[in-house]
Amino acid sequence: MNFDYTEEQNALRDTLTRFIAKDYPFEARRALAKTAEGFSRDHWSQFAELGLLALPFPDACEGLNGNAVDNLVVMEAFGRGLVLEPYFATVILAGHLLRDFASDEQKRALLPKIGSGERMLALGHYEADARYELARIATTVTPQGSGFRLSGQKAVVLSGGCADQFLISARSAGGSSDAQGLSLFLVDRHTPGLKLSSYSTQDGGRAAELVLDQVEVGAQSLVGSLGEALPAIERALDYGIAALCAESVGIMGALNEATLEYLKTRKQFGQAIGRFQVLQHRLVDMFIATEQARSMALLAAVKADALDPAERRRTLSAAKAYVGQQARLVGQQAVQLHGGMGVVDELNVAHYFKRLTTINLTLGDIDHHLGVYSDSLLAA
């Protein structure tokens, strides 16, 4: 066992902590969220210069060969900053999916462009009636000449509005929720028949609804093998889960610090409210929850890279459910302990709370992942 971060990881954390402190103060972030795109292209270039956008990619694709613990370091810092840039959609979801599933030729064509910041991607997988069920895909794909034709809809595609290209899953065979028969396609934003409507999300981010009306794509846009995309999508989403767990832990740490500071400075009844034992214990519960969540986030990061898919799946669901529960407690109590100040738009506390809430509803909520884990007990 070794819980040490590498020197590179420590350096990465220091760099990002400085970046958040200097370039990502809360008021600047608030203004950014209100711009048309909702994030800064300058920051994106800075991320590229820092190597963040190429972090998980192999050398052969001008990447840094990073692992999921490196992602954790990035996402925890991004949590603290409530970073709005489409890192999660482009690098974590689409990046890992391409890295692990695309042909060498596709990787060589795409990953360096992602790494350099030239290209943004988004993953269009979930559909309106599927809730969090991964295999329930109704978007269809049929052969069309030498290529394919896609029809269907994709729901709440994270950072879809700025994506140059989409990774779209579609059913080429099988019944409505069969694990077999799903395929993945790379679709340009401006392909005829692809309709995109982008909107703001509750946490200040952006998402989009996609409608594919007989979208025609060439043979080369198929990613991986026909009908076998689900395990790859599942794996990429597990990297996503690990990243969201890390982001949550970053936010929880920031909320605990803000709450501690508030309990020390806010005075009622002639004393700092932190003198009230019931509030001390509440903050202690938040602190414990965060430490426990941190442990699970670490486990999630390490297991995201694990080779055995069953073990990986189980652990990532365990982490998503557990971190979600702790995040819910910390978010709600941070608000409560701030009194009226906890529910106003002006303070960052409300914004951290909102982000924790949306994370809990992304890539499966607490109930969904608790259910997956619970079901895995039957298989054992």
Next chain:
Amino acid sequence: MDLEFSPQEQQFRAELRAFLVAKLPADISRKVKEGKRLAKDDFVRWQKILHAQGWGAPSWPERFGGTGWSAVEQHIFDEESAAAGAPLQLPFGLKMVAPVIMAFGDAAQQAQFLPRIVDGSDWWCQGYSEPGSGSDLASLKTRAERRGEHYVVNGQKTWTTLAQHADWIFCLVRTASEGRPQEGISFLLIDMKSPGVTVRPIIMNDGEHEINEVWFDEVNVPVGNRVGEENRGWTYAKFLLGHERTGIAGVGRSKAALKHLKEIARRETCRGRPLIEDLRFRDRIAQVELELMALEITNLRVLSSEKEKKAPGPEASILKIKGSEIQQTIAELQMSALGHYALPWQPEALDAHWDGESIGPDYAAPLTGHYFNYRKTTIYGGSNEIQKNIIAQMVLGL
């Protein structure tokens, strides 16, 4: 012991239902049921309709123009009103300042203010909290200095709900600084149109304007607008806080919200079946329903015992704690039921006249904001921590 409603009470319920069907404007109930923004006029219109029926003040005694209804009848009224989608009768005039004016105001004040509350002419807001005085209300600093037949008021109130619509504000102000802080407080009624009153919006976590700062700069208030004696305002305020708490159980509203939750859970899908068939989710609904079932009876028990004691006792804190927790749980479940469609932020969809396309199901738009907003329920009206202190000290004697 009989926990059934009597034939008279059932008759009363039937009468209310018929009235609501006939008189509640459809545009208003649609807004309430769909979670759209309510305008000032929606509240006022409904109050005027109730008043025309003689039901403008369900919690008041008849001699002041109220209905004289029993606690059980008021409960039935709340329940039927909420089920029909009637707007909440805001408590600030009817349930907060009016009981104080009735108990401690003089005849002139009762004649001036009470009729205009019950007929919907005046909108009241509550000026208690200040930036430095929330839970510790008695530390308030807004000063009222006596100058002849006026008080001159200087200071700031905050978190003032819907002050942007208000004609009047009832305030706790400091009129003496000697002795215990509780001893130098007076209860003033201040016309919001007075020169020197400024209202500044505070935006909440759902992006909406519901609360405000209210500033007083050399505001002249006639001495005749003081309720009761100078420096006795704290006693009146405590009396009022009891009334605020009973309203806050919100059983009727929670029942309506729970029904909406079930409807949503029937329309959402999980693994190709209605979400309500998912045992994990259904258990959560069932659990909050049990809480609400118990609270309904507790509420009636506490309210009935108050009949003899007149003012609500510290047991009312139970209603505030449980009522607010239930409201929050239901709001959280409504949001969670949406799955991914809890994420879109579509504030324009909260406008009743908006006819754009909703992102996700048509009931989705208000729910996540509502969950954020409802974190307030365990904070306002005396936070739940403070309510537990009250029970610990006043009920348990710790």
